[in-house]
Amino acid sequence: MPHILSTSQDDFEARFAALLESTREEDADVEAAVDEILADVRARGDAALIDATRRHDRIELTAATLAFTTEEIEAEIARVPVAEADALRLAADRIRAYHLRQLPEDANWTDEAGARLGWRWNAMGAVGLYVPGGTASYPSSVLMNAIPAGVAGVERMVMTTPTPDGKVNPLVLLAAKLAGVDTVYRLGGAQAIAALAYGTESVARVDKITGPGNAYVAAAKRRVFGRVGIDMIAGPSEIVVIADGSNEPDWIALDLLSQAEHDAKAQAILITTDPLFGEAVADAVADRLRTIERREIAGASWRDHGAIITVHDLGEAAVLADQIAPEHLELCVDEPEPLAANIFNAGAMFLGKWTPEAIGDYVGGPNHVLPTSRSARFSSGLSVLDFMKRTTLAKMTPGALKAIGPAAETLARSESLEAHGLSVRARLARLNEPAP
Numbered sequence: 001m002p003h004i005l006s007t008s009q010d011d012f013e014a015r016f017a018a019l020l021e022s023t024r025e026e027d028a029d030v031e032a033a034v035d036e037i038l039a040d041v042r043a044r045g046d047a048a049l050i051d052a053t054r055r056h057d058r059i060e061l062t063a064a065t066l067a068f069t070t071e072e073i074e075a076e077i078a079r080v081p082v083a084e085a086d087a088l089r090l091a092a093d094r095i096r097a098y099h100l101r102q103l104p105e106d107a108n109w110t111d112e113a114g115a116r117l118g119w120r121w122n123a124m125g126a127v128g129l130y131v132p133g134g135t136a137s138y139p140s141s142v143l144m145n146a147i148p149a150g151v152a153g154v155e156r157m158v159m160t161t162p163t164p165d166g167k168v169n170p171l172v173l174l175a176a177k178l179a180g181v182d183t184v185y186r187l188g189g190a191q192a193i194a195a196l197a198y199g200t201e202s203v204a205r206v207d208k209i210t211g212p213g214n215a216y217v218a219a220a221k222r223r224v225f226g227r228v229g230i231d232m233i234a235g236p237s238e239i240v241v242i243a244d245g246s247n248e249p250d251w252i253a254l255d256l257l258s259q260a261e262h263d264a265k266a267q268a269i270l271i272t273t274d275p276l277f278g279e280a281v282a283d284a285v286a287d288r289l290r291t292i293e294r295r296e297i298a299g300a301s302w303r304d305h306g307a308i309i310t311v312h313d314l315g316e317a318a319v320l321a322d323q324i325a326p327e328h329l330e331l332c333v334d335e336p337e338p339l340a341a342n343i344f345n346a347g348a349m350f351l352g353k354w355t356p357e358a359i360g361d362y363v364g365g366p367n368h369v370l371p372t373s374r375s376a377r378f379s380s381g382l383s384v385l386d387f388m389k390r391t392t393l394a395k396m397t398p399g400a401l402k403a404i405g406p407a408a409e410t411l412a413r414s415e416s417l418e419a420h421g422l423s424v425r426a427r428l429a430r431l432n433e434p435a436p
């Protein structure tokens, strides 16, 4: 049974808080395992990668087979069915078109003091793209990582994905080729993140790691942040659906299960104004859980982290959605726009009953690498900007230095930083010397 809540219950606040905690809690076992793997890769490099991959992905690698060769990639790509390649190209085109609009502009201007000011955007030198692959494979996540990196102009793009039991989905490798990835490593989990962050004999370290993954991947990214950049915490998937009673229970059930089937730690929540509709969705989920292929994973997710919350009105639903700050938010109501305008914490919104979240996972255009664990309160989905940095620019003329330099000297004195003030004073003194 999922959590069944109603805002009419006296103990609603406590039960709602417990629901939020059910996925937010940092798992001590995961943290300990990740710490051990990170330390081992740092100390032993390739040997630790090979050992961890044997343990977790059940394959025997060597330093020479950590990365796919070009011949291996081409041989796998030749096996991709035409319909899959066509669908992937359509997705890639739509994702590229969306992300091209995110390219930022440089700026420069001269202000009233005569100072020339501005900023310039630069692409990152080397990025590591994590593509999950433990219990499902994610060609779509290759595109969602690599296309924005390519649009940004990143110089070196490497990708890492686990190949459990030595198997890879050929579409993953086709997506990597289409999106311009330079190297693909057969590495997953915390060991892949460690290799990208610290570097080993065979894996060169990168400047930033992006991409989604399970709890081990998310914990490892959190740990290496600072040594390298990371995009965000993009862990086990989440969905909140706000639906009134005029929806098809089975459609909403499938939308909830579409995210529950990613991971037993995924979270799917229905918020509805109609208690009878909530019951119908619960029945529809139970029905579908009897037949869908990933029923074990989806069933565990729905049982442990799923919820149906009944509210008095859509205003109340909006407040709860903001508190949950979900990765995905579907608004299955007749007029989704005014409701959307009142919700501020969500990685991605899907407006109206004709927009299942799965469209956003594959072909909508917006990025599907999105913040989880309530981090949509302070972070956003992956974008071109995640692969760029901004450098500010300032150029003084003698006139500009005369106009604003004295204030800098005053502030330097106030901060007791004499050399700062003198560096300005020395130049101003030269400007005040009589011409020879």
Ligand SMILES: NC(=O)c1ccc[n+]([C@@H]2O[C@H](COP(=O)([O-])OP(=O)(O)OC[C@H]3O[C@@H](n4cnc5c(N)ncnc54)[C@H](O)[C@@H]3O)[C@@H](O)[C@H]2O)c1
Pocket: 033, 056, 057, 131, 132, 133, 134, 135, 136, 141, 162, 187, 188, 189, 190, 191, 212, 213, 214, 215, 216, 217, 233, 234, 235, 236, 237, 262, 263, 266, 327, 368, 369, 370, 371, 372
């Ligand atoms: N938030 C997002 O944007 C987003 C997007 C796509 C997918 N996802 C999430 O990505 C995840 C994919 O998970 P997955 O497991 O299929 O693939 P994964 O690649 O994330 O994880 C597989 C790796 O986990 C490691 N691992 C598994 N059990 C371990 C253990 N006991 N100890 C140490 N390491 C262990 C192994 O190294 C394995 O290679 C799901 O949680 C899904 O919801 C999130």
Ligand SMILES: N[C@H](CO)Cc1c[nH]c[nH+]1
Pocket: 138, 140, 141, 236, 237, 238, 259, 327, 361, 368, 369, 370
């Ligand atoms: N829903 C996932 C993000 O949480 C992305 C994805 C990829 N493939 C299917 N779904």
Ligand SMILES: [Zn+2]
Pocket: 237, 258, 259, 262, 358, 361
């Ligand atoms: Zn999905």
